[in-house]
Amino acid sequence: MTAQLNPRGDVAVLVPAAGAGVRLGPGRPKALRPLAGEPLLVHAVRRIAAAPSVRTIVVAAPAAEAAGAAALLAPITEVTVVVGGATRQESVAAALAAVPAGPEIILVHDAARALAPSALVESVAAAVRSGRDAVIPVLPVVDTVKQVTDGELVVGTVDRSALRAVQTPQGFRRAVLAAAHAEAVDPLTDDAGLVEKRGVPVHCVPGSEYALKITRPFDLALAEHLLGTAP
Ligand code: CTP
Numbered sequence: 001m002t003a004q005l006n007p008r009g010d011v012a013v014l015v016p017a018a019g020a021g022v023r024l025g026p027g028r029p030k031a032l033r034p035l036a037g038e039p040l041l042v043h044a045v046r047r048i049a050a051a052p053s054v055r056t057i058v059v060a061a062p063a064a065e066a067a068g069a070a071a072l073l074a075p076i077t078e079v080t081v082v083v084g085g086a087t088r089q090e091s092v093a094a095a096l097a098a099v100p101a102g103p104e105i106i107l108v109h110d111a112a113r114a115l116a117p118s119a120l121v122e123s124v125a126a127a128v129r130s131g132r133d134a135v136i137p138v139l140p141v142v143d144t145v146k147q148v149t150d151g152e153l154v155v156g157t158v159d160r161s162a163l164r165a166v167q168t169p170q171g172f173r174r175a176v177l178a179a180a181h182a183e184a185v186d187p188l189t190d191d192a193g194l195v196e197k198r199g200v201p202v203h204c205v206p207g208s209e210y211a212l213k214i215t216r217p218f219d220l221a222l223a224e225h226l227l228g229t230a231p
């Protein structure tokens, strides 16, 4: 039976899922690839739907998969599926345009981060609710990071203590995200980047190891192993 989302929730979650998954190797679009027998998109949406603040979910799917994605998700939760664009940013914009009046907190969450816990959705939403305009989940960078030339010559070592690896869901006050997308020019790989460019402060909250982005075959194998212990 389809689970109903919380009608008193104040959060809409946009799920960009229209990418090809080139780095994962040949096959179907990444969001439709199986993780332990179920598409990544199903894992991701199930966790979003379990977060009590969520009132609306809008998925941006590849054009050829939109009807299929809607059919896959219908038994899990109420969801709107739109056709995504050629870039992630276009896919997010298409999903944003489909959010009905009501939710004043908008989260943007990659389908590729299929194991991101419901608790992370809640903590990002809570930080926006507490008055932040823009919130991102981050992890410390554990590797030493070098800056290099085109020819792979080391230019210098970056101070890692001031670096953070950024995840999704990223959360925004609705008007802030809408304004950033309305005036976006260059495509960026995340939404906080658009907001940042406009001078809006972006706040960090602790991310989760489980919110890893499934990008390469190794990540998919890792996610399969994590599934048993994932919250
Ligand atoms: N995405 C999207 N629309 C696009 C490109 C990406 O909705 N035109 C989504 C992906 O489906 C994914 C998220 O943005 O959930 C993060 O992108 P990424 O991990 O780069 O996924 P892909 O673009 O599918 O992978 P690749 O870059 O390897 O092709």
Ligand code: MG
Pocket: 019
């Ligand atoms: Mg991509």
